[in-house]
Amino acid sequence: MSVDVETSGLDRRADELLEIGAAVVDLAGGVLAEFSAMIDRPCGGFDEEALAINGYRERIELARADGLAMTPEEARRAFQEFTEGVLRRWPETKLVGWNVGFDLDFIDRFMGGGDGPRWSDRFGWHHLDAKAVARAFADIGPLPDGYRGSALADVAASLGVDPGRSHRALDDARTAVAVYARLLEEIKGGFVPVPALRAA
Numbered sequence: 001m002s003v004d005v006e007t008s009g010l011d012r013r014a015d016e017l018l019e020i021g022a023a024v025v026d027l028a029g030g031v032l033a034e035f036s037a038m039i040d041r042p043c044g045g046f047d048e049e050a051l052a053i054n055g056y057r058e059r060i061e062l063a064r065a066d067g068l069a070m071t072p073e074e075a076r077r078a079f080q081e082f083t084e085g086v087l088r089r090w091p092e093t094k095l096v097g098w099n100v101g102f103d104l105d106f107i108d109r110f111m112g113g114g115d116g117p118r119w120s121d122r123f124g125w126h127h128l129d130a131k132a133v134a135r136a137f138a139d140i141g142p143l144p145d146g147y148r149g150s151a152l153a154d155v156a157a158s159l160g161v162d163p164g165r166s167h168r169a170l171d172d173a174r175t176a177v178a179v180y181a182r183l184l185e186e187i188k189g190g191f192v193p194v195p196a197l198r199a200a
Contacts, residue, residue, distance in 0.1 A: 001025075001086060001123070002096045002177035004169045005103045006054040009047035012105040016041055017072075018056050020079055020107065021169030024086055024093065025177050032090070035082040036170040040069035054167040076111060087122060095120060096128040098152045098176040130180035137183050155179055159186075 001024045009015035017039060024033040038060055043051060051057055063069040070078065086093055097103050104120045104127065111119035120127065134155050153163040156175050159182045164171030 001093050002173040002180075003100070003103050003107065004097055004172035004176060005106045006056065006167060006169050007050060007106055008041070008043075008056075009050045012102065012109070015047065015050075015106075017106045017110040018054065018060075019169040020075065020110075021171070021173040022079075022082065023170065023173045023177060024090065025181075029178070029181055031174075033082070033086060034170060034174075035079060037070050037075040037078060038063040038068060039072055039075045040064065041072070072110070080111065083119070083122065093123060094126075094128060095123045096130060096177050096180050098129070098172065098179070099131045100127050100129045100176075128180060130176045130183070133180060133183050137186065152176060152179065159183070 001022055004021045005017055006019040007015050007017055018041060019039060020035065020037050022035040023031060025031055040060060040063070043057060043060075046056075060069055095104070104118075108118040108120055131152075151166075152172060152175055153166040156163040156179050159179060161175060161178045161182055163175045166172065166175075
């Protein structure tokens with residue numbers, strides 16, 4: 001299951017979770033289930049740069065108008081139900097994402113648990129980070145300098161993966177798992193970079 005979040009800033013202890021996206025895919029890349037929640041929060045005191053990047057102010061107004069905005073409690077309950085359904089149906093599910101530790105810190109805090117197990121613990125002790133794989137791949141293959149540390153959308157485009165709408169949680173969750181799968185194809189093929197990455 002690939003997860004992604006949009007937040008009110010980068011401080012994992014103080015900033016707020018604004019959007020959660022999750023995409024469950026099989027080994028062939030087929031989508032089995034998806035989840036998306038826009039969390040309705042007042043924007044006072046939020047990092048304006050973060051809000052500009054993810055477009056939260058405009059998007060939450062549209063979600064409110066369409067009746068799609070969720071309170072934090074509604075989003076927490078819906079995501080818990082989605083998680084339980086995924087693990088019931090596919091108990092071997094693992095977590096993947098782009099810089100996934102960042103997303104999991106926010107999700108774990110949002111989902112609560114206090115001193116008990118974290119939400120992410122339900123998926124086993126290890127999680128797959130597509131960004132770490134991309135960096136390792138860049139170290140091995142003759143890739144352009146700009147590839148290392150690039151944004152998800154840039155790496156996706158260089159691999160021929162449609163990045164969808166960047167900084168939308170569900171789109172980024174879909175993109176992260178597609179990039180991860182594409183990098184694994186390259187690794188299995190003997191570390192030969194795709195044509196789009198051969199140019200200096």
